[in-house]
């Protein structure tokens with residue numbers, strides 16, 4: 001049972017260490033962490049790891065993940081970080097402690113659902129500061145909405161405000177950009193005549209401000225997923241030193257099913273591949289190739305997996321097969337051998353959610 005392949009190995013010790021290191025670094029600067037588990041599609045063991053590492057909330061964009069964690073016995077503050085569908089309002093009132101919101105009609109509906117249950121639901125009202133995904137663009141409308149919630153909605157508590165950058169618009173979480181959120185929070189506080197508990201200043205990309213020690217005063221929460229699951233983006237794209245974090249929380253293993261020397265250019269009249277594409281094939285003569293029993297059904301896109309072993313390179317894949325060039329591999333591969341891959345966020349969402357992958361915790 002346990003040695004079914006492909007398998008995804010998750011090192012919970014390393015994950016926990018990553019979360020704790022980032023949490024402490026943030027707390028030293030007055031910032032709490034909402035631990036975002038959507039990258040690992042809300043796996044229970046991963047969520048428990050975030051809980052044990054002491055995050056402020058367990059957060060995800062998907063209601064089904066929250067519901068299944070709750071039903072699995074997770075008794076910990078949970079946050080819904082995709083502004084919700086109208087059709088999710090009853091589940092929000094039932095299962096979610098805090099939600100990000102941007103539409104008054106939806107907030108009103110959540111208010112009704114919370115009222116029916118005799119509860120008060122916390123929300124973080126989202127402002128769009130230029131990344132152009134969720135949130136109010138019109139800042140007057142934002143203030144009016146905050147005031148309306150405060151005065152009129154008895155079963156909604158305006159816990160704070162937040163923003164998201166670097167997702168659609170690739171906007172950088174600069175000190176100036178995040179200061180706009182702090183300014184806005186002061187305006188809201190003036191309007192409603194009290195302090196806000198939370199000013200939520202973005203995701204992993206905002207960790208740059210923690211690493212540079214220049215996060216604006218007033219921000220007190222970040223919602224972090226990638227930065228603890230992989231800790232890769234800030235190092236690879238921005239040159240930040242992430243060496244205090246583990247980069248091997250996830251490891252993918254697949255089994256070799258064929259090893260043969262074959263031409264590198266297809267032989268025959270070429271048309272389209274399995275996905276109706278017309279790829280270019282480089283002719284490198286005859287080379288040794290290994291076929292492994294894993295494919296797009298498991299990992300999504302071939303560019304999101306990375307062979308770990310020297311001398312092994314990706315050639316191509318279809319739904320259930322991946323072709324590796326192993327001509328330069330020192331190991332003499334045979335069917336039944338196991339090949340290891342590093343993965344990234346893009347493939348983890350598939351690997352962690354498909355029935356075809358055997359997930360093992362180490």
Ligand SMILES: *Cc1c(COP(=O)(O)O)cnc(C)c1O
Nearest residue numbers: 036081164203204223224225226
């Ligand atoms: C996904 C998401 C996050 C976490 O993003 P990471 O880059 O993985 O840290 C935070 N906030 C919102 C609103 C999100 O959708």
